[in-house]
Amino acid sequence: MSSLTLSIDAMGGDNSPTVILDGMKIFLQDHPDVKFLVHGKQDILAPEIQSRGLDNVCKIIHQESMVSMSAKPASALRKAKGTSMWGAVESVKKGDAVAAVSAGNTGALMAFSMLALRKMKGVYRPAMTALWPTINGRCVVLDIGANLEADADQLVSFSIMGEAYARAITGKKRPTIGLLNIGSEDDKGGDTLRRAADLLSDPDLGLDFRGFIEGNDISMGKVDVVVTDGFTGNVALKAAEGTAYLVASYVKDALTENWLSKLGAVFASAGLRKLKDKMNPSRVNGGVLLGLKGVVVKSHGGSDAEGMASALTLAVNLGASNYREEISDGLLRFQDSSSVSELAAE
Amino acid sequence: MSSLTLSIDAMGGDNSPTVILDGMKIFLQDHPDVKFLVHGKQDILAPEIQSRGLDNVCKIIHQESMVSMSAKPASALRKAKGTSMWGAVESVKKGDAVAAVSAGNTGALMAFSMLALRKMKGVYRPAMTALWPTINGRCVVLDIGANLEADADQLVSFSIMGEAYARAITGKKRPTIGLLNIGSEDDKGGDTLRRAADLLSDPDLGLDFRGFIEGNDISMGKVDVVVTDGFTGNVALKAAEGTAYLVASYVKDALTENWLSKLGAVFASAGLRKLKDKMNPSRVNGGVLLGLKGVVVKSHGGSDAEGMASALTLAVNLGASNYREEISDGLLRFQDSSSVSELAAE
Numbered sequence: 001m002s003s004l005t006l007s008i009d010a011m012g013g014d015n016s017p018t019v020i021l022d023g024m025k026i027f028l029q030d031h032p033d034v035k036f037l038v039h040g041k042q043d044i045l046a047p048e049i050q051s052r053g054l055d056n057v058c059k060i061i062h063q064e065s066m067v068s069m070s071a072k073p074a075s076a077l078r079k080a081k082g083t084s085m086w087g088a089v090e091s092v093k094k095g096d097a098v099a100a101v102s103a104g105n106t107g108a109l110m111a112f113s114m115l116a117l118r119k120m121k122g123v124y125r126p127a128m129t130a131l132w133p134t135i136n137g138r139c140v141v142l143d144i145g146a147n148l149e150a151d152a153d154q155l156v157s158f159s160i161m162g163e164a165y166a167r168a169i170t171g172k173k174r175p176t177i178g179l180l181n182i183g184s185e186d187d188k189g190g191d192t193l194r195r196a197a198d199l200l201s202d203p204d205l206g207l208d209f210r211g212f213i214e215g216n217d218i219s220m221g222k223v224d225v226v227v228t229d230g231f232t233g234n235v236a237l238k239a240a241e242g243t244a245y246l247v248a249s250y251v252k253d254a255l256t257e258n259w260l261s262k263l264g265a266v267f268a269s270a271g272l273r274k275l276k277d278k279m280n281p282s283r284v285n286g287g288v289l290l291g292l293k294g295v296v297v298k299s300h301g302g303s304d305a306e307g308m309a310s311a312l313t314l315a316v317n318l319g320a321s322n323y324r325e326e327i328s329d330g331l332l333r334f335q336d337s338s339s340v341s342e343l344a345a346e
Numbered sequence: 347m348s349s350l351t352l353s354i355d356a357m358g359g360d361n362s363p364t365v366i367l368d369g370m371k372i373f374l375q376d377h378p379d380v381k382f383l384v385h386g387k388q389d390i391l392a393p394e395i396q397s398r399g400l401d402n403v404c405k406i407i408h409q410e411s412m413v414s415m416s417a418k419p420a421s422a423l424r425k426a427k428g429t430s431m432w433g434a435v436e437s438v439k440k441g442d443a444v445a446a447v448s449a450g451n452t453g454a455l456m457a458f459s460m461l462a463l464r465k466m467k468g469v470y471r472p473a474m475t476a477l478w479p480t481i482n483g484r485c486v487v488l489d490i491g492a493n494l495e496a497d498a499d500q501l502v503s504f505s506i507m508g509e510a511y512a513r514a515i516t517g518k519k520r521p522t523i524g525l526l527n528i529g530s531e532d533d534k535g536g537d538t539l540r541r542a543a544d545l546l547s548d549p550d551l552g553l554d555f556r557g558f559i560e561g562n563d564i565s566m567g568k569v570d571v572v573v574t575d576g577f578t579g580n581v582a583l584k585a586a587e588g589t590a591y592l593v594a595s596y597v598k599d600a601l602t603e604n605w606l607s608k609l610g611a612v613f614a615s616a617g618l619r620k621l622k623d624k625m626n627p628s629r630v631n632g633g634v635l636l637g638l639k640g641v642v643v644k645s646h647g648g649s650d651a652e653g654m655a656s657a658l659t660l661a662v663n664l665g666a667s668n669y670r671e672e673i674s675d676g677l678l679r680f681q682d683s684s685s686v687s688e689l690a691a692e
Contacts, residue, residue: 133592134592135592135595145528148528148535148536149536180581182491182494182576182577182580182581182584189494189577190494190495190577214580214581214584215580215581215582215583215584215585215586215587215588216584216585216587216588216591217584217588218585218588219585219588219589219591219592220588220591220592228581230528231528231535231536231578232577232578232581234528234560234561235526235528235560235561235574235578235581235582236561236581236582236585237561237585238528238560238561238562238563239561239562239564239565239582239583239585239586239589240561240585240586240588240589241561241562242561242562242563242564242565242566242586243565243585243586243589243590243593244589244593245562245565245566246479246480246481246565246566247589247590247593247594247597247625248593249481250621250624250625251593251597251621253617253620253621254614254617254618254620254621255614255617256617257614257616257617257620258616258617260613260614260616261613261614261616261617261618263610263613263614264609264610264611264612264613264614264615264617265610265614266610267606267607267609267610267613268600268601268603268606268607268609268610268611268614269610270603270604270606270607271599271600271601271602271603271604271607271610272600272607274599274600274603275596275597275599275600278596279593279596
């Protein structure tokens with residue numbers, strides 16, 4: 001298979017395989033050369049693929065079962081073989097696809113990916129990313145849930161991984177990095193954060209580290225990469241999602257307040273369409289478990305076809321980039337500089 | 347002095363004393379019986395109070411200095427005496443006022459309050475609250491920054507304090523409580539959270555504990571009291587503030603996109619005014635350091651006069667309520683039930 005093949009878990013997510021196949025069709029408009037290995041039930045998938053005219057770009061790989069959205073990672077692992085998710089990840093392992101995409105159970109996908117693809121050298125724990133909309137585009141936030149806690153060394157490795165990832169998807173040469181804290185002064189936060197900030201300031205790492213940032217700085221786009229532990233990152237991301245939903249409901253109320261408001265909304269419809277577009281979570285769909293020897297993109301379980309197309313775009317961009325080599329190099333620099341510091345401290 | 351006297355730090359915050367005195371004037375429209383002890387520079391305050399016709403409700407207590415917004419708590423403590431902030435807190439300690447309000451330096455205000463007012467019996471560490479707008483009103487979030495970390499016992503004491511506080515300000519008889527986590531299943535999160543959840547489920551505590559909630563549940567109003575450690579709470583609150591600001595900027599762009607959009611905004615102005623009102627952070631202004639033998643309300647440093655009026659309303663409601671007795675009783679019940687469990691475990 002060519003380097004432009006993606007492996008798809010066609011049975012994961014809330015509205016599979018419909019949303020997934022529709023997303024592939026949208027994606028193909030901009031990426032006509034990409035081919036798919038589609039994992040799932042042959043008898044369900046074949047007619048759906050045919051009816052969308054996707055026969056010539058899809059190869060179905062039959063999988064008898066699927067991972068339920070509510071399964072615990074450990075129990076999913078025991079029954080991994082024969083599921084569409086396991087198949088999708090395994091195609092990446094075998095080198096048949098440059099990246100896998102699944103909208104299925106997040107915990108199971110992380111477990112499958114770690115087992116099948118293994119960690120890169122120098123990675124102690126992989127980290128899950130999110131794309132976060134900002135006033136000037138979007139930024140990368142990690143970890144958002146793969147690790148409840150993170151020590152200083154882990155936060156540095158998250159920074160190295162997040163920076164290479166941000167470069168691959170934004171094209172910025174030197175993405176800036178901020179450590180999430182509850183104040184921007186140097187002496188704020190606990191020992192772990194202060195120690196991580198010290199390590200990140202080492203010029204040998206070659207990172208553009210901007211120090212501590214606060215929660216409100218994320219949406220303001222103060223840095224390209226926001227680094228934190230998985231608990232804090234997950235809470236921050238979901239708190240922001242809840243707030244966006246709340247404000248959107250306020251706006252809806254405002255524009256349906258009375259007939260005059262509704263008329264106003266008609267006049268303002270061009271701008272409001274753009275607003276809706278900006279607020280659409282599909283724009284920033286796609287999380288990646290960084291630190292593995294292979295690319296697996298997690299699409300939101302409730303995503304629509306547009307969102308699936310975003311996740312596929314992310315997957316193909318990452319598959320074509322050399323961010324994993326950059327991560328390896330960065331982690332190596334970190335290990336070298338740590339060894340030097342340890343020697344100096346002796 | 348009567349029970350309806352508030353003590354005011356007239357020199358704290360970004361636009362003092364203007365915003366503070368304007369806020370008092372707005373507040374008095376609904377609370378004509380309240381009197382003020384106004385701490386600050388006599389020569390600055392006297393003409394400002396007179397020009398607003400507030401002479402008959404204000405008594406100026408001259409303080410020579412003030413706490414700078416950037417001072418560290420420890421350094422502010424060394425120079426506390428003679429500042430408007432210290433004076434305001436001391437009036438509560440002396441029993442001359444039912445509550446103090448300051449828009450000044452948060453760290454200094456927490457330090458002054460703890461030193462002057464002391465902790466209530468059974469409180470290991472006080473916790474700072476925030477009011478958070480939700481789809482059905484507002485909820486209380488604590489801790490938002492007084493404690494970087496919190497063990498299970500502390501999370502229980504935050505729950506007890508937050509519940510009594512929520513009852514005092516919302517009038518709900520049994521406010522519901524949720525523990526902030528990265529999943530709502532029982533087995534999610536670390537040991538500390540699971541242990542706290544176990545403790546909170548003890549019926550002897552008399553709390554309406556609803557289990558774990560996630561970040562997005564806060565704005566959805568899933569519970570009345572959201573309990574977390576100060577680091578997570580602070581990041582979540584600020585991440586939400588940043589998101590609200592981002593979405594507001596999107597809405598503004600949408601309604602000024604072209605002349606038709608602008609015309610639409612004119613038609614929709616009634617609804618949009620309500621939207622602006624809902625988005626106004628002044629509506630939910632006011633944080634309280636719970637667990638002290640006295641009420642001190644922190645108003646946002648950049649708040650406007652409306653926001654100051656909200657903080658004053660919070661202060662007078664708390665001053666008139668018996669939430670501190672309820673906190674004492676609740677903490678006692680927790681200690682009793684802990685002792686029983688310990689005996690049972692022996």
